């Protein structure tokens with residue numbers, strides 16, 4: 141058996157953040173992942189947005205999470221000589237007079253106290269080139285986008301070259317904690333501790349079957365960019381629109397708690413989400429735009445929780461088994477800081493902030 145400090149199961153946004161934070165500390169690791177092309181993290185748009193939701197609130201614990209993420213991803217870019225973190229303001233178009241007033245009262249008079257303080261400044265509608273914006277809009281900063289596919293591919297390649305990445309489907313029930321080590325014999329690894337970063341898949345094994353996840357499927361489309369459409373920044377309208385590095389557009393996303401798979405087929409509900417996204421996208425512009433050519437339709441299930449906060453910590457009975465989960469719709473923003481926090485618990489026994497601990501009391505909403 142090869143002996144390492146930490147075994148990581150799953151290499152999405154959660155597992156890769158743990159891998160990098162452990163690597164940074166000089167720990168020896170073994171990562172095991174199925175290498176699925178359509179995992180939640182691979183499908184994600186990677187948006188990091190400071191002000192979200194219909195109440196125009198600052199994203200939860202923004203300062204903590206953004207301060208970490210805005211150093212973490214550029215550090216990896218430098219290390220891997222890659223480009224996947226694009227830090228630039230995002231545009232939000234107001235969808236009602238009420239929304240405009242809310243932003244005006246909450247944000248427009250606020251001054252920025254530090255580079256990570258969320259700000260929103262009104263923008264001239266004339267600068268919006270054809271975007272339907274009768275109530276105007278604003279520019280939100282700081283904001284960013286992670287090209288998750290590029291980041292995860294490069295990350296896996298890096299750890300593969302160090303023989304620390306194993307492409308395999310782990311039977312987590314075969315992980316043994318013998319009191320002094322954990323062992324996964326199928327890949328010949330013995331470790332001080334294991335952390336399960338499996339997203340919604342975690343419910344299928346004995347360790348964290350009880351994790352209070354409240355998952356939600358999301359669908360996203362890749363479109364050919366119509367000739368008359370100019371979109372240079374991320375735009376949040378009735379859908380969000382993301383210009384990609386290869387000149388296409390991504391639009392999304394739907395949110396559904398009933399169909400909990402990431403399969404794209406001809407089921408009526410799947411076709412209706414696709415049409416719904418196209419309908420909303422066509423409403424982003426004034427007048428008619430050239431019909432939309434859909435290049436790809438992807439879907440995945442977000443590992444969301446009941447209170448929309450992460451679920452991290454130690455297994456109830458086994459002190460060497462941990463999880464990092466519940467990233468919901470904000471995996472890009474939250475994973476780097478959460479990975480650092482859970483590593484401190486693993487290495488030093490530091491107590492977890494109660495609002496992150498997966499064993500906190502949670503009010504579960506009844507399934508309808």
Ligand SMILES: Cc1cc2nc3c(=O)[nH]c(=O)nc-3n(C[C@H](O)[C@H](O)[C@H](O)COP(=O)(O)OP(=O)(O)OC[C@H]3O[C@@H](n4cnc5c(N)ncnc54)[C@H](O)[C@@H]3O)c2cc1C
Pocket residue numbers: 149150151152153154155172173174175176179180181182183184185186187188308309310311312337338339340341342357358359360392393394439440441442443464465466467468469470471472473
């Ligand atoms: C349509 C859509 C759009 C989104 N947009 C955004 C966005 O703009 N910004 C944002 O921050 N977030 C976004 N999200 C949410 C984001 O994708 C999640 O927060 C994040 O991906 C969760 O990461 P994770 O690592 O916990 O889980 P996952 O991405 O599910 O990773 C789990 C990994 O573990 C592997 N695995 C599981 N079980 C096993 C096993 N037994 N053996 C081996 N490997 C295993 C899987 O293959 C996978 O690679 C979006 C999600 C969707 C669906």
